[in-house]
Amino acid sequence: MAGFREAQGDLVLENVTKSFTTFTAVDDLSLTVPRGSFFALLGPSGCGKTTTLRMVAGLEQPTSGTIRIGNTDLTGSRPYERPVNTVFQSYALFPHLSVRDNVAFGPKRRGVKDALAQADATLSLVQLTHLAGRKPTQLSGGQQQRVAVARALVNHPEVLLLDEPLGALDLKLRREMQVELKRIQTEVGLTFVHVTHDQEEAMTMADTVAVMNLGKIEQMGAPDVLYDLPRTKFVANFLGQSNLMSGHVDDTDGDNVVVSTAQHKLRLRKSRAAAGSGDIAFGVRPEKTRIHNADPGPAAAGNSIGPGTLVDVSFTGVATQYLVDVPEAGRWAVYEQNLDLERIDSRPGDTVWISWDPGHAFGVRP
Amino acid sequence: MSTSQRLRFWIANRFVMIVAILVLVYLFLPVAYTFVFSFNNYKKSNIQWNPEGSPTLDHWKNPFGPPGIKDALLTSLGVGAIATLVATVLGTLLAFALVRHDFRGKGAGNILVFVPMATPEIVLGASLLTIFVQGFNQVGLTLGFWTIVIAHIMFCLSFVVVTVKARLQSLDPRLEEAAQDLYAGPGGTFWRVTFPLVLPGIVSAALLSFSLSFDDFIITNFVSGDATTFPKFVYVSYLRGIPAEANVIGFSLFVIAVLLVIAGQVVGSRRRSPA
Numbered sequence: 346m347a348g349f350r351e352a353q354g355d356l357v358l359e360n361v362t363k364s365f366t367t368f369t370a371v372d373d374l375s376l377t378v379p380r381g382s383f384f385a386l387l388g389p390s391g392c393g394k395t396t397t398l399r400m401v402a403g404l405e406q407p408t409s410g411t412i413r414i415g416n417t418d419l420t421g422s423r424p425y426e427r428p429v430n431t432v433f434q435s436y437a438l439f440p441h442l443s444v445r446d447n448v449a450f451g452p453k454r455r456g457v458k459d460a461l462a463q464a465d466a467t468l469s470l471v472q473l474t475h476l477a478g479r480k481p482t483q484l485s486g487g488q489q490q491r492v493a494v495a496r497a498l499v500n501h502p503e504v505l506l507l508d509e510p511l512g513a514l515d516l517k518l519r520r521e522m523q524v525e526l527k528r529i530q531t532e533v534g535l536t537f538v539h540v541t542h543d544q545e546e547a548m549t550m551a552d553t554v555a556v557m558n559l560g561k562i563e564q565m566g567a568p569d570v571l572y573d574l575p576r577t578k579f580v581a582n583f584l585g586q587s588n589l590m591s592g593h594v595d596d597t598d599g600d601n602v603v604v605s606t607a608q609h610k611l612r613l614r615k616s617r618a619a620a621g622s623g624d625i626a627f628g629v630r631p632e633k634t635r636i637h638n639a640d641p642g643p644a645a646a647g648n649s650i651g652p653g654t655l656v657d658v659s660f661t662g663v664a665t666q667y668l669v670d671v672p673e674a675g676r677w678a679v680y681e682q683n684l685d686l687e688r689i690d691s692r693p694g695d696t697v698w699i700s701w702d703p704g705h706a707f708g709v710r711p
Numbered sequence: 712m713s714t715s716q717r718l719r720f721w722i723a724n725r726f727v728m729i730v731a732i733l734v735l736v737y738l739f740l741p742v743a744y745t746f747v748f749s750f751n752n753y754k755k756s757n758i759q760w761n762p763e764g765s766p767t768l769d770h771w772k773n774p775f776g777p778p779g780i781k782d783a784l785l786t787s788l789g790v791g792a793i794a795t796l797v798a799t800v801l802g803t804l805l806a807f808a809l810v811r812h813d814f815r816g817k818g819a820g821n822i823l824v825f826v827p828m829a830t831p832e833i834v835l836g837a838s839l840l841t842i843f844v845q846g847f848n849q850v851g852l853t854l855g856f857w858t859i860v861i862a863h864i865m866f867c868l869s870f871v872v873v874t875v876k877a878r879l880q881s882l883d884p885r886l887e888e889a890a891q892d893l894y895a896g897p898g899g900t901f902w903r904v905t906f907p908l909v910l911p912g913i914v915s916a917a918l919l920s921f922s923l924s925f926d927d928f929i930i931t932n933f934v935s936g937d938a939t940t941f942p943k944f945v946y947v948s949y950l951r952g953i954p955a956e957a958n959v960i961g962f963s964l965f966v967i968a969v970l971l972v973i974a975g976q977v978v979g980s981r982r983r984s985p986a
C-alpha cells in the first residue's frame with residue numbers, strides 16, 4: 346500500500362505538544378513504551394489521554410514534537426499509513442456491517458487474501474465465533490467491546506491503542522475483561538497502550554504505568570514502584586491514598602533527612618525524599634501506619650505523630666479504618682489489618698498516636 | 712346497570728378506537744372515492760354514479776384511452792425522473808459541503824437552502840415564469856418540458872439538502888476515524904463507511920423529490936407552456952369532465968406508492984434483524 350510505514354520497535358513520543366485554539370491539551374510530553382509491553386496511561390478526565398492516543402493513531406497531528414516507532418518517524422503520516430490500531434472509547438463499530446465484516450474491514454483494506462479467515466480466527470480468540478453474523482446493535486456492551494478489540498487486533502498492529510475500553514462496562518464485567526485483555530496481550534505479545542482513569546485497572550493490568558495530569562506525565566514506572574514511592578503530590582493522591590503533611594528539610598541524620606513540621610521532627614530516607622533541602626510534603630500510606638492508645642515513646646521518635654483525636658472508626662472486615670485529627674497535621678487515615686487477637690479498643694474522642702516503619706515514609710515536592 | 716349506562720361505558724372504553732377509525736375513514740375517503748368511481752359507467756361526466764352498467768371494468772382495460780392522458784403521464788414520469796436524479800446528486804453534494812467543509816458564507820448557505828421551501832409556490836411559479844420568459848426566450852428556449860424540469864430541480868433541491876444533511880449530521884464522526892484507523896484511505900472511507908450510512912437518507916430524499924415533482928401543479932402550470940403533465944391534464948380536463956381513466960391511473964400510483972413504503976419498511980427491518 347502506498348505510503349504505509351512498516352515499523353518495528355518501541356513507541357517513542359518526544360516533546361509532543363498539542364494545542365487547540367485556546368487550550369494546551371498535551372504539554373511537552375515525552376515517553377517511551379517498550380515493544381511488547383502493556384503500558385497504562387492513567388489520569389483524571391480531561392488530562393489529555395485521548396488526545397495523546399489520537400496523535401499516536403494519526404487522527405490528530407501534534408503542534409510540535411515527534412512520534413516514532415523504532416526508527417521510523419510517524420509524525421505527519423495519515424492514520425491509514427501507520428501500523429497502529431485503536432479500540433475507541435465508544436467502540437465505533439460499523440453499524441451497517443456484520444461482526445465478521447467489521448473485523449475483516451482492516452485486512453480487506455490492506456488486501457489480505459484470507460481476510461475473512463483471519464477475522465474468524467480473531468473472533469475465536471475473543472470467544473465471539475457464535476455471534477459473527479450479527480449486527481453490532483444486536484450485541485451487549487461487553488460483546489461490542491470484544492468486537493472492537495478483535496477488529497483492531499486482527500491487523501497485528503505494532504502498537505494497539507485502547508481508549509478507556511472498559512469504561513462503559515459494569516464492575517463485574519470490567520474485572521473479567523481486565524483479565525481477558527491481559528491474557529490476549531500476553532498471547533499475542535503486541536504493545537498495548539491502555540488509557541484509563543481507574544487506578545486499580547492500571548495497576549492490575551500494566552507493566553508500566555504513566556500517571557498523567559494537565560497534559561504532562563507526572564511519573565512513570567512499574568505499578569508497585571510507583572505506589573511505593575510517589576514523586577509528586579498528585580501521584581501520591583491519585584494512585585491510592587496518602588497522608589500528607591507539609592514540612593521543611595533542615596537537617597540530615599546519617600541516611601536520613603530530618604523534616605520539621607509544625608509539631609514534629611520526622612525522619613525520611615534520603616533516597617525517598619524528592620528534595621534534599623527546602624520545603625517538602627511528608628507522606629505515609631494509610632495501610633503502612635499503626636494506631637496507639639499511648640505515646641509510643643522515644644523508640645518511635647521521628648516515625649510517629651501525636652497526640653491526636655480519633656474522629657471515626659469503621660470496621661470493614663479485613664481491616665479497620667481510623668480517622669485521626671492531628672493538630673497542625675490535618676486528618677490522617679490509618680488502615681490496620683485485623684490481625685490482632687486482642688482488638689484495639691478505641692472510640693471516637695480518644696487520644697491516639699500514629700506510627701510507621703521509617704522505610705515507608707516518602708517526601709514529595711510540596 | 713341500565714342499558715343507557717352500558718352504552719355509555721361501551722363508548723367510553725372504545726373512545727380512542729372509534730376516533731382512530733373515524734380519522735382513518737376521513738383520510739381514505741378521497742382514495743376510496745377515486746377507486747369506486749374508476750368503475751363508474753358514466754355518460755357525460757364522472758361526477759354522478761350511474762347505476763346502469765356499473766360497475767364496469769372498461770376504464771381499467773384501457774386506461775390510456777382518452778387522448779393526451781398517456782403523453783401527460785409520460786411527461787410527468789420523465790420530468791420526475793430527471794428532476795429527481797439531478798436534484799438528488801446536486802443536493803447530496805451540497806449537503807456534504809454544508810456539513811463537512813468550512814467556507815465563507817456557509818452560515819448563509821444553510822439558511823438560504825430553506826428559502827425555496829418557505830416561499831409560497833404561487834410566488835415561485837410566477838417569478839420563474841418571468842425569468843424563463845425574460846431570459847430563456849432570448850437564447851431561443853421556449854416554455855415546455857425542460858423549463859418544468861429546471862423548476863422542479865430547484866424546489867426539490869431544498870428538500871434533498873435538508874434530508875441528507877440531517878442524516879449526515881447524525882453520523883458518528885468516530886466511524887470515519889475508525890475506517891481510517893483500519894487502513895481505509897479517503898476513497899475507501901467514503902465508499903465503505905460514509906456512503907452506505909448516508910444512503911438511506913439519499914434514498915428517502917430521492918423518493919420525496921419524485922413525489923414532490925410528480926405532484927406539483929402550481930409551479931408547473933406557470934412554466935409548462937404547451938407541455939402537459941399528469942396533474943395539469945387532470946386539472947384542464949376538469950372543465951370538460953375528468954375521464955375515469957384518470958381515476959385508474961391515480962389509484963394505481965397510490966398503490967405503487969404504498970407498496971414502495973411497505974418494501975422500504977421490510978428492507979429496513981431485515982437490515983436490523985439477524986443475517
Ligand SMILES: Nc1ncnc2c1ncn2[C@@H]1O[C@H](COP(=O)(O)OP(=O)(O)O)[C@@H](O)[C@H]1O
Nearest residue numbers: 365366368370389390391392393394395396397
Ligand atoms: N478538538 C478539540 N478542541 C479543543 N479542545 C479540545 C479538543 N479535543 C480535546 N480538547 C480538550 O483537551 C483536553 C483533553 O482532552 P482529552 O484528551 O479528551 O482528555 P481525556 O481523554 O484525558 O479525558 C480537554 O480539556 C478537552 O476539552
Ligand SMILES: [Mg+2]
Nearest residue numbers: 394395434508
Ligand atoms: Mg478520553
